[in-house]
Amino acid sequence: MKAVRGWFGILALLCAIIPALAQEPMPTKDLYSTSSCVGCHGINAMGGLGPPIAKTKLSAEEFLQIVRHGKGMMPATPPEQLSDTDTQSMYRELENKEWKPAEIPISYKVGALLTTRNVAKIFLVVFLFAAVFGVIGWLRWVRLAGLKQMKPALRRFGYGRAIGVALQSLFVDGFLVKSLWDKNKARWFAHGLMLYGMCGLALADILIQIFNPTRADLALSDPLKLFPIICGFLVLLGVVYVMIRYRNDEFIDNGWTLGRDYLFVTLLFHTVLSGILTLAINRSTSHGWVMPIYLYHLVSITALIVSAPFTRFQHAWVVPTMIALTRVTEAVVAAGVDLGFEREPSPGRHHKSERIAIDVIQRVAPDLADKVRLRYYP
Numbered sequence: 001m002k003a004v005r006g007w008f009g010i011l012a013l014l015c016a017i018i019p020a021l022a023q024e025p026m027p028t029k030d031l032y033s034t035s036s037c038v039g040c041h042g043i044n045a046m047g048g049l050g051p052p053i054a055k056t057k058l059s060a061e062e063f064l065q066i067v068r069h070g071k072g073m074m075p076a077t078p079p080e081q082l083s084d085t086d087t088q089s090m091y092r093e094l095e096n097k098e099w100k101p102a103e104i105p106i107s108y109k110v111g112a113l114l115t116t117r118n119v120a121k122i123f124l125v126v127f128l129f130a131a132v133f134g135v136i137g138w139l140r141w142v143r144l145a146g147l148k149q150m151k152p153a154l155r156r157f158g159y160g161r162a163i164g165v166a167l168q169s170l171f172v173d174g175f176l177v178k179s180l181w182d183k184n185k186a187r188w189f190a191h192g193l194m195l196y197g198m199c200g201l202a203l204a205d206i207l208i209q210i211f212n213p214t215r216a217d218l219a220l221s222d223p224l225k226l227f228p229i230i231c232g233f234l235v236l237l238g239v240v241y242v243m244i245r246y247r248n249d250e251f252i253d254n255g256w257t258l259g260r261d262y263l264f265v266t267l268l269f270h271t272v273l274s275g276i277l278t279l280a281i282n283r284s285t286s287h288g289w290v291m292p293i294y295l296y297h298l299v300s301i302t303a304l305i306v307s308a309p310f311t312r313f314q315h316a317w318v319v320p321t322m323i324a325l326t327r328v329t330e331a332v333v334a335a336g337v338d339l340g341f342e343r344e345p346s347p348g349r350h351h352k353s354e355r356i357a358i359d360v361i362q363r364v365a366p367d368l369a370d371k372v373r374l375r376y377y378p
């Protein structure tokens with residue numbers, strides 16, 4: 001549980017920092033200070049998450065282009081939110097705004113590091129890190145499953161056939177989660193909320209990349225906007241269900257991975273919640289919250305991905321692989337091909353493993369024999 005407490009510590013810190021970062025919107029009547037721009041460029045236009053834009057050196061045309069199309073992490077603003085005329089007036093206002101270097105906030109110095117290129121670089125490193133450690137962990141399980149020892153049998157069975165069986169299992173057992181469907185439809189549904197919600201979010205991202213590459217802001221009713229929002233809520237619902245289960249299910253603690261399992265659920269919760277908040281805040285008038293919530297979102301995603309190979313997240317690729325390997329082994333045996341080693345098919349495996357474990361412990365540390373608890377991963 002240490003990791004969990006650590007994460008709560010970070011959260012508590014964020015909770016303390018966020019209100020400090022959020023500027024109080026001032027009741028001035030000019031265009032700039034009542035716009036959403038304030039959230040990122042500061043009440044005096046001396047910077048926030050975005051750069052200072054007081055005394056802007058841009059031409060009026062360049063300014064309009066940036067407002068309409070956005071720039072890096074800055075979202076585009078459509079004419080319905082800020083007309084061309086208002087953009088012009090705001091431009092004049094900014095040209096005449098006083099340059100107050102003392103007001104460039106520390107947060108801007110952080111924000112300045114978060115240019116599109118840097119964010120892309122950070123995420124590249126984060127993804128590489130997760131991929132390398134994810135693959136190392138995955139290979140370990142494949143090795144434990146004895147794939148190498150199966151090679152001669154697989155050759156006789158036919159590699160093509162084996163791949164066919166594996167792919168079918170990846171779809172039926174992995175993607176459709178057949179075992180859970182057979183066992184408990186309610187839990188299959190809750191699990192599906194997260195699994196298919198996440199898949200939907202990934203799909204939406206690809207579709208947006210294709211149909212809205214500039215990520216121009218869309219109406220809420222646009223399918224490209226509505227679909228990811230619905231998926232986000234589905235994931236959130238699923239995660240909340242799991243969090244409640246963690247509180248109420250007395251068997252959820254396997255005595256070993258609880259902290260890391262809960263870390264995954266918590267990070268997923270914060271990623272989705274901050275994503276929904278980011279969306280909501282862009283449409284609200286609490287502009288002071290835009291930057292902190294955006295940072296909260298970035299931090300959540302980063303933590304979720306960096307920790308992925310070490311938390312329950314890895315069940316997403318380890319479990320389907322292990323089931324697929326089991327199915328291939330079953331198919332090989334069913335085809336009458338000699339595996340070359342003894343295979344212990346489930347069920348009944350647990351009791352035997354447990355008996356063996358107790359037997360071993362009884363020999364090496366007899367006083368611990370009644371404390372044996374087996375852990376299956378995942």
Ligand code: HEC
Nearest residue numbers: 036037040049050051053066067071072073074077115116
């Ligand atoms: C979500 C935060 C956010 C909001 C809201 C936002 N901006 Fe920005 N803005 C940025 C960031 C970040 C940059 C720097 C982009 C880059 O260079 O990659 C930027 C850049 C700019 C620039 C270019 C500055 C330069 O010198 O290159 C202008 C001008 C600008 N914003 C104006 C506006 C106006 C006007 C609004 C309101 C309609 C607005 N911004 C709303 C984050 C925001």
